[in-house]
Amino acid sequence: MSTVSIENxxxxxxxxxxxxxxxxxxxxGEILCVTGPSxxxxxxxxxxxxxxxxxxxxxxxxxxEPVTGTAAGRALVFQDDGLLPWRSVQRNVELPLxxxxxxxxxxxxxxxxxxxxxxxxxxxxxxxRELSGGMRQRVQLARTLAGTPRVVLADEPFGAxxxxxxTSMQRLLVDxxxxxxxxxxxxxxxxxxxxxxxxxxxxxxxxxxxxxxxxSSRPRTDSSVPAERAEILETL
Numbered sequence: 001m002s003t004v005s006i007e008n009x010x011x012x013x014x015x016x017x018x019x020x021x022x023x024x025x026x027x028x029g030e031i032l033c034v035t036g037p038s039x040x041x042x043x044x045x046x047x048x049x050x051x052x053x054x055x056x057x058x059x060x061x062x063x064x065e066p067v068t069g070t071a072a073g074r075a076l077v078f079q080d081d082g083l084l085p086w087r088s089v090q091r092n093v094e095l096p097l098x099x100x101x102x103x104x105x106x107x108x109x110x111x112x113x114x115x116x117x118x119x120x121x122x123x124x125x126x127x128x129r130e131l132s133g134g135m136r137q138r139v140q141l142a143r144t145l146a147g148t149p150r151v152v153l154a155d156e157p158f159g160a161x162x163x164x165x166x167t168s169m170q171r172l173l174v175d176x177x178x179x180x181x182x183x184x185x186x187x188x189x190x191x192x193x194x195x196x197x198x199x200x201x202x203x204x205x206x207x208x209x210x211x212x213x214x215x216s217s218r219p220r221t222d223s224s225v226p227a228e229r230a231e232i233l234e235t236l
Contacts, residue, residue, distance in 0.1 A: 002063045002073065002150040002183050003028045004049060009058035011041070011048050017056070018044045020208045031177065031184040033198030035191060036211070040204040042187040046153045049185060050076050062151060072100070075149035077157045081140040083128040089115060089139050090124040096147030107146075114142040117179070118172060134165035138172065145176065154186040158193070170196055 004026040011019040018041040026032045034042050047053040049060055051070040060067040062074065075096075083092050090111055097107035115124055118138040128136055137157060144152060158166045170193060177184060188194050194201045195216045205211035 004151060004183060004185070005061040005064075006045075006049070007059050007061070009045075009048065009060060010056040011044055011053055012056050018208050019048070021058070022204075022208070022210050023058075024202060024210060024213070026183060026185060027199075029181040029183060030199050031186060031197055033186045033188055033194035033201045034204065035188055035194045035201060036204035037206050038189075040206055041208040042204060043155050045204075046076065046155050046185060046187055049151070050074050050153050052076075072096075072147060073150040075144045075147055075152055077140060077144050077152060077154040079156045079159045081128070081136040083136055083139055083143075085128050088125050088127060089120060089131070092128070092139055093143045093146050095143060100147075110146050111142070114146045115139075117145075117176065118142045132165075133161055134169060137161065137169055141169075141173070141176070145180065149182065151183045151185070154184065156187055156189065159189070166193075173197065 004024075006022055006024040006026075009019055009022045010017060022041075022045070024032075034045060036042055044053060048055060049062075049067065051067050051074065062071075067074075084095070087095070090108070093111040093115055094107045097110060102110075112124065115121060118141055120135060120138055120142070123131070123135070128139070131139065140157070158169045161169060173184075174197065184197075186194075186197055188197075191201075198216050201214045201216060202210060203212045203214065
């Protein structure tokens with residue numbers, strides 16, 4: 001787990017500014033959800049924290065160290081699962097361990113454990129094309145966590161799933177986070193998803209500035225509509 005400090009961050013593409021003066025502290029082991037209108041810089045923020053986009057000004061610190069590029073301790077999870085179609089579930093999950101040259105027996109053991117934890121035991125030999133969308137996202141989650149990241153950066157990973165599968169994946173993420181605490185920054189357009197998953201919800205405005213940070217008071221076992229929902233919707 002890691003602490004992420006974002007200090008007066010400005011990020012842009014060419015002459016176009018996207019994030020403007022954003023400052024935010026993300027606590028160790030916190031799930032911070034980020035929401036806001038399209039084009040406000042949610043995905044840009046994730047890519048900056050991942051080290052894929054340089055800051056125009058300001059800085060990002062992870063455990064007090066400036067982010068200057070990508071690192072194994074920060075992992076991105078996308079809406080597109082990005083599974084390699086020619087690799088089985090087992091070999092897809094083993095991928096980050098293979099890149100780090102972890103011995104074959106050890107990476108097989110780690111991958112098998114995570115496949116079981118995301119509910120896919122028995123599917124180790126299946127190819128991605130043989131799986132449903134929800135199952136593919138489970139494989140992506142297992143692959144991400146097999147690499148033991150300290151910070152998980154999720155860019156609307158459940159956005160393309162049907163409502164039932166999406167709810168199942170939300171609960172799975174919470175279960176995994178409880179079993180292996182990590183710092184999570186989760187981007188979503190869905191306010192209800194943000195309030196269910198997040199300890200706090202950061203709302204970005206259309207100008208790329210931080211409009212509001214709302215703490216969620218709803219237990220993750222509660223499906224009722226929280227009072228904070230109206231507060232966030234008023235900001236969007």
